[in-house]
Amino acid sequence: MTKVLGITGGIATGKSTVVALFKKAGYPIVDGDIIAREIVAKGQPALAAIVETFGPEIVLTTGELDRKKLGQLIFASPQKRELLNETLKPFLRKEILRQIEEAKKKAALVIVDIPLLYEAHYEAIMDQVAVVYVPEKIQKERLMARNQLTEEEAQQRIASQWPIEMKKERADIVFDNQGTREETEQQVKKWLEEQTGKK
Numbered sequence: 001m002t003k004v005l006g007i008t009g010g011i012a013t014g015k016s017t018v019v020a021l022f023k024k025a026g027y028p029i030v031d032g033d034i035i036a037r038e039i040v041a042k043g044q045p046a047l048a049a050i051v052e053t054f055g056p057e058i059v060l061t062t063g064e065l066d067r068k069k070l071g072q073l074i075f076a077s078p079q080k081r082e083l084l085n086e087t088l089k090p091f092l093r094k095e096i097l098r099q100i101e102e103a104k105k106k107a108a109l110v111i112v113d114i115p116l117l118y119e120a121h122y123e124a125i126m127d128q129v130a131v132v133y134v135p136e137k138i139q140k141e142r143l144m145a146r147n148q149l150t151e152e153e154a155q156q157r158i159a160s161q162w163p164i165e166m167k168k169e170r171a172d173i174v175f176d177n178q179g180t181r182e183e184t185e186q187q188v189k190k191w192l193e194e195q196t197g198k199k
Contacts, residue, residue, distance in 0.1 A: 005173075006112045008114055008131055009132035010158065011143055013133060018177070021184070021185055027109050036092055040065050042062070044091075049087050049088070100112060130175055131168050134178050135178070
């Protein structure tokens with residue numbers, strides 16, 4: 001029986017680090033971010049839906065999505081962000097489910113990497129959910145350093161997601177990423193050993 005583990009976190013909490021550890025251990029990854037980029041590629045139905053919602057100025061002369069313009073729109077306006085999420089939701093969900101089913105044919109554990117897992121209610125299709133956690137103060141510091149953002153910009157991006165404490169409360173598994181990469185790796189290894197019975 002294949003287990004489907006959803007992995008989420010907050011922006012700059014280290015989710016990518018944890019997902020990379022599962023990938024290194026040989027488990028298939030269904031990556032929500034990659035799928036979100038693929039479904040809005042030139043000529044895809046999801047891009048046509050965005051143009052219908054936000055207007056033709058959201059597309060570059062090459063026919064590709066103007067990500068910079070769209071990013072500015074949605075970070076500045078919660079209403080527009082919600083509208084974009086609603087527009088893309090059916091296309092994204094369909095492709096995520098398709099990729100999960102494909103991966104289940106090949107492995108006993110499938111990792112589904114979705115940044116907005118709880119916000120978009122994907123927990124219902126997971127067997128378990130793991131949250132990669134750091135306190136908001138560390139989250140903000142890491143985000144400011146990583147993306148060269150002001151405190152206000154970092155706060156705005158963090159506020160566009162559910163609070164990390166709320167995600168931690170709802171999670172089946174919490175990987176605490178406040179320490180070193182090695183400490184986080186030990187937590188992942190320990191969890192995998194418990195699942196597989198192998199050291």
